Amino acid sequence: MKSIKSTLAIVLILLSPTLMADHKQKHKAFNQEGHAKQFDFGRVIEAEPVYRQLRVFNPVKECWDEPVQHTRRQQKSAGGMLAGGLLGGIIGHQIGGGRGKRLATAVGTIVGAKIGHEAVNGHDSASSEQYTQYRERCEVRHQVSYEEVIDGYRVTYKYRGDRYTINMPYDPGKRIKLRIQVTPVI
Numbered sequence: 099m100k101s102i103k104s105t106l107a108i109v110l111i112l113l114s115p116t117l118m119a120d121h122k123q124k125h126k127a128f129n130q131e132g133h134a135k136q137f138d139f140g141r142v143i144e145a146e147p148v149y150r151q152l153r154v155f156n157p158v159k160e161c162w163d164e165p166v167q168h169t170r171r172q173q174k175s176a177g178g179m180l181a182g183g184l185l186g187g188i189i190g191h192q193i194g195g196g197r198g199k200r201l202a203t204a205v206g207t208i209v210g211a212k213i214g215h216e217a218v219n220g221h222d223s224a225s226s227e228q229y230t231q232y233r234e235r236c237e238v239r240h241q242v243s244y245e246e247v248i249d250g251y252r253v254t255y256k257y258r259g260d261r262y263t264i265n266m267p268y269d270p271g272k273r274i275k276l277r278i279q280v281t282p283v284i
Contacts, residue, residue: 131221136280139273148265153242161236162172170227178218179211186210 190206253275254263264274 129251136278138257138276138278140255140262140276142255142270142272143261144252144254145266145269146252146254147248147269148250148252149246151244154245155228155240155242157237157238158241159238161234162233163232165230166233168229168231178214178216180214182212182214182217183211184210238257239268256268 184207185206186209187203189210190202190204192201193206249269250265251269252263253266253270253274254261256262257276
C-alpha cells in the first residue's frame with residue numbers, strides 16, 4: 099500500500115509541470131500568425147474626462163394679448179319705415195283728388211317710409227359701432243443652449259516603468275487591462 103502511494107506521489111510530481119503548462123496555455127490566445135496573446139494590467143495614473151459641447155433646443159411657449167378690432171352693425175328696424183309709409187300714404191291720400199289721388203298716395207307712402215326709416219334708424223344708413231377685444235396668441239420658439247457632456251477619458255497609465263496615454267470611452271478605474279502580444283525573435 100505504501101508503494102502505491104509513493105508511486106502516485108511521484109507520478110503527480112512528474113506531471114505537475116505539464117499540468118501547470120496546460121493551465122497557463124488556457125489563458126493565452128493566438129493570433130493568425132500563431133503568436134501568443136496574453137493579457138496583463140497597467141496601473142492607471144490619471145483618467146481625465148474629455149468634454150464636448152452639445153447644442154440643446156428647448157421649446158419655449160410665449161403668449162401675449164393682441165388687440166382685435168370688431169365692428170358691430172346696428173340692426174335696422176323696419177317698424178319705422180312701415181309706420182312712416184302708412185302715415186305718408188294717409189296724408190297723400192287726403193291731399194290728392196281724382197287721378198292725382200293715387201299718385202299723391204304713392205308719393206306720400208314713399209316719402210313717409212323714408213322719413214320713418216331715418217327717424218328710427220338714424221340718418222346714417224350704415225350705422226355701426228367699433229369695439230376692441232383682446233385675444234391671446236401663443237407662439238412656440240426654440241431656445242438654444244449648450245451643455246458640456248463627457249465624451250470619453252484621456253487615460254494615462256504605467257506599464258513596466260513606462261507611461262502611456264490612450265483615449266477611452268469609459269473610465270477604466272485603478273487598472274487597465276492590456277493585451278500583450280508575444281512575438282518570438284528570429
